[in-house]
Amino acid sequence: MKSSLRSTLACAVLAAVTGAAQAQPQNLTVISFGGATKAAQEQAYFKPFDASGAGNVVAGEYNGEMAKVKAMVDVGKPTWDVVEVESPELLRGCDEGLFERIDPAAIGNPADFVPGTLSECGVATYVWSMVMAYNSAKLAKAPASWADFWNVKDYPGKRGLRKGAKYTLEVALLADGVKQEDLYKVLSTPAGVSRAFAKLDQLKPYIQWWEAGAQPPQWLAAGDVVMSAAYNGRIAAAQKEGVKLAIVWPGSLYDPEYWAVVKGTPNKALAEKFIAFASQPQTQKVFSENIPYGPVHKGTMDLLPADVQAALPTAPANLKDARAVDAAFWVDHGEELELRFNTWAAH
Structure with missing residues (x-):
């Protein structure tokens, strides 16, 4: 038993x-x-x-x-x-x-x-959106556009930009006065690409390149840069922690x-x-x-x-004043533009 x-x-x-x-x-x-x-x-x-x-x-x-x-x-x-x-x-x-x-x-x-x-x-x-962000505790006057991002006279200091052609060439053209609806039409021409790189040339000595999304909020909080292109969610996460960061939505790129x-x-x-x-x-x-x-x-x-x-x-x-990233444009032109960007950034 x-x-x-x-x-x-x-x-x-x-x-x-x-x-x-x-x-x-x-x-x-x-x-x-x-x-x-x-x-x-x-x-x-x-x-x-x-x-x-x-x-x-x-x-x-x-x-x-x-x-x-x-x-x-x-x-x-x-x-x-x-x-x-x-x-x-x-x-x-x-x-x-x-x-x-x-x-x-x-x-x-x-x-x-x-x-x-x-x-x-x-x-x-x-x-998500690639936005312009800044530390409101460190700037007397709030920037309002990518043109202000390029204005080193009124806003002295370093700028953070993503180390790559994508998003960076777009904001350069927006800073140069290209309308959002014409952005990819201009960028798909050799003259438009040269115009974007010429605009980046103006800012090159002031640029601090970032490669990871966590870097812009850290740099802004530390005062290493006065403004930066950044993923909106990363800035929001820093705001939640009490860091005085602000977002400029007009001119943002969403995807x-x-x-x-x-x-x-x-x-x-x-x-x-x-x-x-x-x-x-x-x-x-x-x-x-x-x-x-x-x-x-x-x-x-x-x-x-x-x-x-x-x-x-x-x-x-x-x-309202944002632009969708044109994925098909980057599939067609991404390789050549990233190559040109890397060569430009290395010199």
Whole structure:
């Protein structure tokens, strides 16, 4: 009797252990840009997805280097499943076969999303802006435009700019008086490109180049630069910590950021499940409350308090004098312009 009971108990324990092993959620490696954005993603997406039992997010970060993704795809052994990418990189990566095609039906009803945020290789996760920011405690008079950014006489000191052609050439032309609606028309001509570099020449001695989104708020807080191009969410995170930073919205450049699934991942179905989870109004609400980037699901805005809505790039007042980044332009011209920029910056 005892032996039979022992045997039954042993079987029950073994079944429980086996069941636990089978129930172990599958790992999903999700790579994003780190910093304040990743902290918001942890709260809104990663932890709740883990808690749902659907999978276990292993979060990592990078600076957008497509070479890393390409190397994985080329050898057919991707160690990343989902990556956050900027819109030109999404288009280029899709063309080059670096990303899986995504089934829109697995994500949700396309009518519920902001137009242009669902594509064949990616699903937008938020809309961000490259803005002009400054330390209001260190400037007697508030700057109002990119022309003021170039005005070193009235605003002496260093300026922070992103080390790359993208966004930098645009703001140079805006500072030179090009209208927003004509921006890419001008930039797509050799004369327009030369005009942008000539404008950058004027400011070159005053520029401090940044490569990571965390740098501009740090530099502004420390007084290393008096103004900087910056991601609006990074500035907002510093404001929350009590740093006296301010944003100039007119002349800002806005763009969606996308989730893409790395080609060849064995976890494609789970990756799509994660993206669908992160595309719901409730989870996007938590994200926008943690960092003021605009949600892409139309049902999210009504869930957000008025003060949060007002700080988003997608708030009507902030969009009024802003310009969408032309992703197709950067796919067509990005390589040659980045090459020219790197040569120019090195001298």
